[in-house]
Amino acid sequence: MEPLPGYSLDLDAIAAQLKEADIKRVAVQLPEGLRHRHAALLQAIATTAGVEVVYLADHTFGACDLVTDLKPLGAQALLHIGHNRIHATPGQKTIYVPLESLHPIDTVVTAAIPQLRSPVVLCTTSQHLPKLGQMEQILKDAGLEVRTADGGRGCQSGQVLGCHYGAVRNVAAGAASVLFVGSGEFHPLGLALACELPLIVADPYTKEVRTVEQTRDRILRQRNAAIARSYDATHWGVIVGTKSGQIRTALGLRCQALLHKAGHQADLLAVTTLSPEVLLGFPQQAFVSVSCPRIAIDDAARYDRPILTPPELEIHLGLRAWEDYLFDEFP
Numbered sequence: 001m002e003p004l005p006g007y008s009l010d011l012d013a014i015a016a017q018l019k020e021a022d023i024k025r026v027a028v029q030l031p032e033g034l035r036h037r038h039a040a041l042l043q044a045i046a047t048t049a050g051v052e053v054v055y056l057a058d059h060t061f062g063a064c065d066l067v068t069d070l071k072p073l074g075a076q077a078l079l080h081i082g083h084n085r086i087h088a089t090p091g092q093k094t095i096y097v098p099l100e101s102l103h104p105i106d107t108v109v110t111a112a113i114p115q116l117r118s119p120v121v122l123c124t125t126s127q128h129l130p131k132l133g134q135m136e137q138i139l140k141d142a143g144l145e146v147r148t149a150d151g152g153r154g155c156q157s158g159q160v161l162g163c164h165y166g167a168v169r170n171v172a173a174g175a176a177s178v179l180f181v182g183s184g185e186f187h188p189l190g191l192a193l194a195c196e197l198p199l200i201v202a203d204p205y206t207k208e209v210r211t212v213e214q215t216r217d218r219i220l221r222q223r224n225a226a227i228a229r230s231y232d233a234t235h236w237g238v239i240v241g242t243k244s245g246q247i248r249t250a251l252g253l254r255c256q257a258l259l260h261k262a263g264h265q266a267d268l269l270a271v272t273t274l275s276p277e278v279l280l281g282f283p284q285q286a287f288v289s290v291s292c293p294r295i296a297i298d299d300a301a302r303y304d305r306p307i308l309t310p311p312e313l314e315i316h317l318g319l320r321a322w323e324d325y326l327f328d329e330f331p
C-alpha cells in the first residue's frame, strides 16, 4: 500500500537525494493532516533509502516551521514533506518534498465557471500546483481571461500561503474575480482579507463551489472589535516568533518603539508556539504578534486578551485609517 494514499510520492527520488548526500540518518517532518500515516512513511523511507529515520513528532505548521538543529538526533538531513521551500536553512541539508494531490480538479473548476468574471486571477496551494496549467486551460477554453503570477516568500506562480498572497495581489488591478482551487477555510479567509475582489472557492475534494462574500465583512468586524478591546491597555506584550520562518524581530522592535512612543509599557516576548496556556500568568493587557499572522486572526476566540497584528496596532495608535486595513503578510 502507498504510504501516503492520494498523493504523488517518489520514494526513489528521495532515496537518490539521500544517497547522493551520503545521509545515514534523516529526520522527517510531515503536515498535521498526514501524521496518522507517519509509521508507514518512515518504514517506506527506511526500506527504500536504506537510512535510519526519526519522525519529528511535534506539530508542524508549515515550511515556516523547520527543525533547524538536528545535532541532538545525530541526523544529517531534514526531510520536510508537504511544502516547498520558503526560507533558507544555512548549514543544514534540507530536502523539500512537496506533495501533489492526485485528486482531479477538472470537474470542480468547470463547475466554478458560471460564477467567475473575467479577467480571473487563478491561485491554489502547493498540493494542486502541478495542475495549475490544466486549471488555466479549462478556464481559457470557456472564454475567460486568466491571470497567474509569481508571489514572494518562495511561492511559485499561482501559489498562495496563509501568510502570503502576492500571486493574487500582484495581478489584482483590473481583474474582476479570483478563483481559489483548494480545500478548507484557511486560505480563502486570508485571501478575503488580502484582496477585495470577489472570491470563488472550488474545492476538489467536496466538489463544492462557493463564494466567500460575507467572510471579509465578518472577519473585519471581529478585527475591529479586537482593536476596540485593546484601547484601555497600557501594558503590552510584543510576541516575536522563533520558528525558523516566522522571525520578524526587527518588526517586533518597531512595534515596541511605537508603543513606547505612545506612552505604553511594552515587553518583547519570544515564543516558539503560541497558545493561550503560554500567556497564562503574564500581566500584559493586550498583545501584538509579529509571528504567524494567522494566530491573531484565526485563533482570536481562544485568547482572553486581544492580540493585534502590526497593521492593526497602527490603526490602534492612529497611524493608519481603518479604511486602509491591511492584512499582515510576510514579505
Ligand code: SF4
Pocket (backbone or CB within 6 Å): 061, 062, 063, 064, 065, 161, 162, 163, 164, 245, 246, 291, 292, 293, 294
Ligand atoms: S507563518 Fe503561518 S500562515 Fe505562514 S506558512 Fe507559517 S503557519 Fe502558514
